[in-house]
Amino acid sequence: xxxxxxxxxxxxxxxxxxxxxxxxxxxxxxxxxxxxxxxxxxxxxxxxxxxxxxxxxxxxxxxxxxxxxxxxxxxxxxxxxxxxxxxxxxxxxxxxxxxxxxxxxxxxxxxxxxxxxxxxxxxxxxxxxxxxxxxxxxxxxxxxxxxxxxxxxxxxxxxxxxxxxxxxxxxxxxxxxxxxxxxxxxxxxxxxxxxxxxxxxxxxxxxxxxxxxxxxxxxxxxxxxxxxxxxxxxxxxxxxxxxxxxxxxxxxxxxxxxxxxxxxxxxxxxxxxxxxxxxxxxxxxxxxxxxxxxxxxxxxxxxxxxxxxxxxxxxxxxxxxxxxxxxxxxxxxxxxxxxxxxxxxxxxxxxxxxxxxxxxxxxxxxxxxxxx
Ligand SMILES: Cc1ncc(COP(=O)(O)O)c(C=O)c1O
Numbered sequence: 503x504x505x506x507x508x509x510x511x512x513x514x515x516x517x518x519x520x521x522x523x524x525x526x527x528x529x530x531x532x533x534x535x536x537x538x539x540x541x542x543x544x545x546x547x548x549x550x551x552x553x554x555x556x557x558x559x560x561x562x563x564x565x566x567x568x569x570x571x572x573x574x575x576x577x578x579x580x581x582x583x584x585x586x587x588x589x590x591x592x593x594x595x596x597x598x599x600x601x602x603x604x605x606x607x608x609x610x611x612x613x614x615x616x617x618x619x620x621x622x623x624x625x626x627x628x629x630x631x632x633x634x635x636x637x638x639x640x641x642x643x644x645x646x647x648x649x650x651x652x653x654x655x656x657x658x659x660x661x662x663x664x665x666x667x668x669x670x671x672x673x674x675x676x677x678x679x680x681x682x683x684x685x686x687x688x689x690x691x692x693x694x695x696x697x698x699x700x701x702x703x704x705x706x707x708x709x710x711x712x713x714x715x716x717x718x719x720x721x722x723x724x725x726x727x728x729x730x731x732x733x734x735x736x737x738x739x740x741x742x743x744x745x746x747x748x749x750x751x752x753x754x755x756x757x758x759x760x761x762x763x764x765x766x767x768x769x770x771x772x773x774x775x776x777x778x779x780x781x782x783x784x785x786x787x788x789x790x791x792x793x794x795x796x797x798x799x800x801x802x803x804x805x806x807x808x809x810x811x812x813x814x815x816x817x818x819x820x821x822x823x824x825x826x827x828x829x830x831x832x833x834x835x836x837x838x839x840x841x842x843x844x845x846x847x848x849x850x851x852x853x854x855x856x857x858x859x860x861x862x863x864x865x866x867x868x869x870x871x872x873x874x
Pocket of ligand 1: 685
């Protein structure tokens with residue numbers, strides 16, 4: 503196939519012989535689950551983000567659910583969260599019977615606007631689920647302060663933000679319980695998988711019990727102290743995760759360079775707004791590269807032209823409150839979060855992954871520029 507027509511996928515994992523080697527070791531060890539590779543993965547992960555404890559789970563969604571459960575959410579409670587996110591950050595509170603309340607996002611950061619969060623607090627509010635969307639760290643400081651003042655639990659959905667930094671520390675290091683995810687489009691992957699980092703030993707023990715059918719600390723296999731779930735990760739995936747963690751510094755470096763290349767290529771192209779740059783307090787970990795098209799540009803036509811050229815794209819992200827099940831269950835309508843709703847119809851993810859080739863990025867920008 504000629505280079506000019508080679509398809510460019512939206513994303514691609516970054517794995518090599520090291521992953522094969524560690525996975526094979528686990529397969530040959532006979533300990534495929536509840537084994538020592540999980541402990542090693544958790545220890546290394548916690549260390550890499552600067553959190554004292556980490557509990558690996560079967561997905562990011564499972565981790566968010568466990569934190570919503572640990573927060574003691576129940577029917578009648580409200581949890582404030584972002585409408586401009588992946589649905590799991592809102593679903594996790596619904597699993598516990600609580601009601602999601604959507605506060606609008608800041609048009610610059612695309613993350614929850616702390617002023618909008620404060621305005622949404624009622625006497626029923628129990629928690630805030632803050633998302634680091636597209637790897638850009640959320641306003642942790644102001645949100646932590648709001649939670650202190652109003653007695654709320656803060657849950658950080660850092661599923662897209664491994665390696666991001668807020669006020670000079672990695673996401674995960676700020677004392678807030680955070681969830682990271684490892685689906686293959688993420689910075690590192692375990693196939694499916696996730697992890698919860700916490701600064702509380704008590705919460706860590708609870709998470710380990712909840713993910714494992716509520717098993718008691720006694721270690722008895724059929725001794726169940728509480729209602730739990732099977733949200734376990736297995737040692738095969740943990741081995742993948744360990745190999746990926748070894749590469750994390752390189753992965754972050756390559757992704758930063760790829761993002762900088764897009765930003766440079768897109769400079770001066772009318773009608774395409776590039777992602778917000780870092781500042782003193784926020785350092786993004788590049789998860790995806792999402793541009794905003796100027797109002798008036800027909801996004802569907804742009805997507806069609808990219809697809810015709812074999813270039814993968816995605817409409818990141820639709821507003822959660824306008825999903826059909828949300829409208830039906832809670833009566834949410836257009837106009838609830840105007841900033842998120844406006845972004846949702848204008849934003850577009852370009853192909854982005856650790857080993858993306860510079861020539862492919864050039865071709866993406868060429869086709870995009872001619873489409874707009
Ligand atoms: C912001 C956000 N939250 C939660 C999740 C859920 O993670 P998972 O797909 O591992 O359940 C994802 C990943 O897809 C995500 O991007």
